[in-house]
Amino acid sequence: MRPIVVVNIAMSADGKISTRERRQVRISGEQDFTRVDRLKARCDAVMVGIGTVLADDPSLTVKSEECRHYRRKQGWDDHPVRIVVDSAARTPPGASILNKGDGKRVVAVSKRADALKISELEKKATVIVAGEDEVDLCTLINELGAMGIHRIMVEGGGTLIAGLIEEGLVHEIYTFIGNIIIGGKDAPTFTDGEGFVLESAFPRLNLLEARRLEEGILLHWKVENPFRKGE
């Protein structure tokens, strides 16, 4: 079975997820951090693109002891499998995602990745080769399913999320909209990539929940027909 893919992203009131220099910005508050930690704790894996690793150096670990305890009670590792989508194997061996917290890591590369860089990464992660020039996301998701990963949380950035949405691989989206304006036509949004042109191709969403959270709003969407193209 193909894994369920859940996107979680925080954006400003004007729809930006960081500054035009791709500098990380604190968009949400403590209540949203707790919500994200709990969402992460219920997932088998957390995925980001290499752009996010290079810009933010996240560890993607489960932060609260309460959530790690919940995971241990299920017989799971403290932290979900951490996955980087990284065609050219550019993930720095010292990156937090490969080093902070116990547990498994996966780096997904394409056939253009350098063999030496792959063997460096293999010291810390399982390397999956999928795709010629860039990571073939359908192949990757299927391989992750075969590894027993059933629920994946995607934490950004906009290029990876666009790729997953274009392939029809995303099932649910949480967007937290915070009370700041970042601005800038070149500042990333949560779905960058090429964008859709034909209205008939626009992915349609069903709103499951809209809830005030501190000074912002949390929207929970279900994607209609998520397997249109990726099936």
Ligand SMILES: NC(=O)c1ccc[n+]([C@@H]2O[C@H](COP(=O)([O-])OP(=O)(O)OC[C@H]3O[C@@H](n4cnc5c(N)ncnc54)[C@H](OP(=O)(O)O)[C@@H]3O)[C@@H](O)[C@H]2O)c1
């Ligand atoms: N506000 C938030 O919640 C939040 C969360 C996360 C990130 N961010 C922000 O997002 C920004 C980073 O986003 P980003 O768009 O630059 O990077 P990204 O989405 O994290 O990573 C994109 C990269 O993934 C690789 N990739 C490989 N195969 C792909 C495929 N099939 N489809 C799409 N991408 C593929 C590509 O690099 P290769 O060609 O080298 O493989 C691509 O450039 C940062 O500024 C960060 O602060 C914000």
